Amino acid sequence: MDVIKVSANSRTAAVAGAIAGVIREQKHAEVQAIGAGAVNQAIKALVLAKGYLEGDGIAIVCVPEFVDVNIDDKVRTAIKLIIEPK
Amino acid sequence: MDVIKVSANSRTAAVAGAIAGVIREQKHAEVQAIGAGAVNQAIKALVLAKGYLEGDGIAIVCVPEFVDVNIDDKVRTAIKLIIEPK
Numbered sequence: 001m002d003v004i005k006v007s008a009n010s011r012t013a014a015v016a017g018a019i020a021g022v023i024r025e026q027k028h029a030e031v032q033a034i035g036a037g038a039v040n041q042a043i044k045a046l047v048l049a050k051g052y053l054e055g056d057g058i059a060i061v062c063v064p065e066f067v068d069v070n071i072d073d074k075v076r077t078a079i080k081l082i083i084e085p086k
Numbered sequence: 087m088d089v090i091k092v093s094a095n096s097r098t099a100a101v102a103g104a105i106a107g108v109i110r111e112q113k114h115a116e117v118q119a120i121g122a123g124a125v126n127q128a129i130k131a132l133v134l135a136k137g138y139l140e141g142d143g144i145a146i147v148c149v150p151e152f153v154d155v156n157i158d159d160k161v162r163t164a165i166k167l168i169i170e171p172k
Contacts (some may be wrong), residue, residue, distance in 0.1 A: 036094075039126045040121075047151055050149065062147065065133055070102050
């Protein structure tokens with residue numbers, strides 16, 4: 001499954017649309033963000049996605065976790081949000 | 087019920103301890119953060135709290151929402167994380 005990667009410059013509505021689409025199709029979505037700006041965009045997108053999915057009668061919840069990711073041979077700690085129907 | 091307010095300078099371990107304590111006692115916690123730095127600290131604290139509560143056999147999930155808050159007579163949009171046992 002593809003992880004939805006979010007940066008500080010990601011458009012929240014676009015990320016929200018991606019989350020909603022993946023939840024509708026797979027009942028499970030993962031969003032990854034590195035850094036405060038990216039985490040903030042990811043959470044805002046999640047609020048929007050929740051609204052989109054309420055129209056389909058789908059309530060979602062999220063569980064955050066830390067993941068180590070390799071970027072340019074450096075290990076950085078990312079936040080991964082696991083999103084699933086309630 | 088008291089809302090746990092998080093700033094960009096909050097210590098994640100302290101916030102995590104507060105979340106875990108409120109969940110143990112009330113089965114429901116609310117965390118409020120304004121701005122990217124604060125949201126990032128809140129999510130990191132939530133990951134830590136999840137670990138603390140796993141030791142008690144409690145799995146938690148979160149649902150984020152926007153809330154308008156008044157600060158110095160200005161309305162700002164905060165993120166509120168609603169945290170509950172799964």
